[in-house]
Amino acid sequence: MIAQLPGYQVGFDDNGEGLPVVFLHGFPHDRTLWTAQRMSLAPHVRCIVPDLRGFGHSSTHGPFSMDQYADDVVALLDWLGIEAAVICGLSMGGYVAMAMWRRHPDRIRALIFSDTKAGADNEETRGKRDELIAIVKRDGSRAIADAQLQGMLGKESRARRPDVVNTIRVMMARQSVAGITGALQALRDRPDSRETLGTITVPTLVVVGEDDVLTPIKEARAIAEALPAAARVRMEIIAGAGHLPCVERPAATTHAFSDFLATLAD
Numbered sequence: 001m002i003a004q005l006p007g008y009q010v011g012f013d014d015n016g017e018g019l020p021v022v023f024l025h026g027f028p029h030d031r032t033l034w035t036a037q038r039m040s041l042a043p044h045v046r047c048i049v050p051d052l053r054g055f056g057h058s059s060t061h062g063p064f065s066m067d068q069y070a071d072d073v074v075a076l077l078d079w080l081g082i083e084a085a086v087i088c089g090l091s092m093g094g095y096v097a098m099a100m101w102r103r104h105p106d107r108i109r110a111l112i113f114s115d116t117k118a119g120a121d122n123e124e125t126r127g128k129r130d131e132l133i134a135i136v137k138r139d140g141s142r143a144i145a146d147a148q149l150q151g152m153l154g155k156e157s158r159a160r161r162p163d164v165v166n167t168i169r170v171m172m173a174r175q176s177v178a179g180i181t182g183a184l185q186a187l188r189d190r191p192d193s194r195e196t197l198g199t200i201t202v203p204t205l206v207v208v209g210e211d212d213v214l215t216p217i218k219e220a221r222a223i224a225e226a227l228p229a230a231a232r233v234r235m236e237i238i239a240g241a242g243h244l245p246c247v248e249r250p251a252a253t254t255h256a257f258s259d260f261l262a263t264l265a266d
Contacts, residue, residue, distance in 0.1 A: 028148070060182075073087075114206075153248060207245065239252070
């Protein structure tokens with residue numbers, strides 16, 4: 001589906017009924033990252049899965065920032081007539097979820113942070129973002145797939161799941177140069193969200209792949225420990241998965257989500 005919003009469009013899927021759950025993909029992915037969860041959870045909740053600005057079927061022009069991505073998600077909720085939703089963000093999607101909490105906390109029913117972290121980039125990482133921007137501008141989107149694939153998936157997935165490896169490589173390689181470079185700038189310049197965590201007052205689930213090297217278990221634990229009692233935090237470690245447990249171990253990830261979502265009806 002396509003939402004025609006003022007000045008840009010958002011590609012998205014919308015399946016199921018009941019509690020709205022918005023799934024936000026990471027970098028440099030699109031909404032198909034969440035296909036397994038959308039198909040499995042749609043009989044129980046309303047799954048809304050957008051392409052963030054610059055990716056998939058969404059417009060490829062800026063501005064690009066975590067705040068802009070967050071505002072785009074809220075604009076989609078407005079377009080759909082949804083007052084508040086559970087926001088589930090993986091990696092960059094988690095940064096967008098944190099920005100949503102800062103800017104639009106009344107639109108958030110609960111939060112799921114998957115394979116993400118709260119801190120901003122350090123100077124070394126900011127420099128690497130700039131190097132990647134230059135490489136992608138020179139060599140195209142396939143260069144980002146080559147650069148990111150090793151860290152994106154766990155060792156078990158890389159060794160035993162060629163289908164998953166190919167799916168993620170193709171997904172990354174098909175994104176637009178404009179969207180990739182815009183997102184790299186947004187990642188580079190994003191604010192530190194550690195203080196934001198202490199203000200969260202909705203139920204929160206923290207999920208991380210056991211073998212995630214990009215945002216390892218210690219980052220997930222740091223998020224969980226920074227959340228106040230009001231967040232009623234739960235944490236799940238997905239065995240045999242790297243940075244993308246929703247694709248590497250879809251059933252286990254969906255089960256963790258489902259158990260958490262069931263508590264929201266209490």
